[in-house]
Amino acid sequence: MNEILEALRGGLVVSCQAYPGEPMLDPRTMTQIAQAAVAGGAVGIRGKGLDDLRAMHAAIDVPVIGLVKVGSEGVFITPTLADCLAVAETGAQIVALDGTRRPRPDGRTLAETVAELRAAFPDVLVMADCGSVADAQAAVAAGVDVLGTTLAGYTGERPPTEGPDWEVVDQVVALGALPVFVEGRVHSPAQAAEAMRRGAFAVVVGTAITHPTTLTRWFADAIAGA
Ligand SMILES: CC(=O)N[C@H](C=O)[C@@H](O)[C@H](O)[C@H](O)COP(=O)(O)O
Numbered sequence: 001m002n003e004i005l006e007a008l009r010g011g012l013v014v015s016c017q018a019y020p021g022e023p024m025l026d027p028r029t030m031t032q033i034a035q036a037a038v039a040g041g042a043v044g045i046r047g048k049g050l051d052d053l054r055a056m057h058a059a060i061d062v063p064v065i066g067l068v069k070v071g072s073e074g075v076f077i078t079p080t081l082a083d084c085l086a087v088a089e090t091g092a093q094i095v096a097l098d099g100t101r102r103p104r105p106d107g108r109t110l111a112e113t114v115a116e117l118r119a120a121f122p123d124v125l126v127m128a129d130c131g132s133v134a135d136a137q138a139a140v141a142a143g144v145d146v147l148g149t150t151l152a153g154y155t156g157e158r159p160p161t162e163g164p165d166w167e168v169v170d171q172v173v174a175l176g177a178l179p180v181f182v183e184g185r186v187h188s189p190a191q192a193a194e195a196m197r198r199g200a201f202a203v204v205v206g207t208a209i210t211h212p213t214t215l216t217r218w219f220a221d222a223i224a225g226a
Helices: 003-008 027-039 050-059 081-089 110-120 133-142 166-175 189-197 212-224
Strands: 012-016 044-048 064-067 094-098 125-129 146-148 180-183 202-205
Touching: 012 027, 012 180, 027 044, 027 050, 044 050, 050 064, 050 081, 064 081, 081 094, 081 110, 094 110, 110 125, 110 133, 125 133, 133 146, 133 166, 166 180, 189 202
Parallel strands: 012 044, 012 202, 044 064, 064 094, 094 125, 125 146, 146 180, 180 202
Antiparallel strands: none
16 A cells, blocks of 8 residues: 555544634644644644645655645635645645535536646545545545545535534445545544544544634533533
8 A cells, every 4th residue: 555545544643724813823833733743643634725734744754634725615625626736736745625526616527636636746645525425436436545524514415413424434434445534523532443443544633632712612611501
């Protein structure tokens, strides 16, 4: 198997992302968070935005899964071929893109996007962020390298679950087609371990490790409701 994937097998990938208007939206800050995650045992980092990805690539030795977000509705994770090429240009070893069956804003199919990205960056791996098993099946046919459950609960196809969408996890793992990265609302070490037991190749955790505003709100709400 590809050496980048081997480095991620059975491990924890930490997603380090801040959003517009947030105090931590700064490449240096996100890179430091990523370095702290690696020190704690992360075998890979998932990052967003070209500036963050360039800074992470320069400072971090583990594989980086890169993406850009364009808006927050519809197809917004690395939506176009141009976005994919820009992410690959930063040195990210894996490009994460929208892996749903929805029409893409540049009119290309997922298969065309993957093929053109590969033609330009033969060594880059492609992670399809899927919202359902039907998305995952289509993404396999489109030639991606990795399936993510990232968008389960975010595309309207399925209701958002409280924690990970285990039904989608089980269905995508059962395809037996490609490595499955379980991502999306993994909020505890127990859930991360459960993902591995259910056949994940790797687990991606974001909010529960790297988004202090949400973590603080969890505690503040619990105290307010006590
Ligand atoms: C749906 C969407 O936009 N997901 C994004 C994808 O990169 C991020 O906002 C998430 O933080 C990431 O997927 C990790 O998930 P969680 O933060 O739930 O551990």
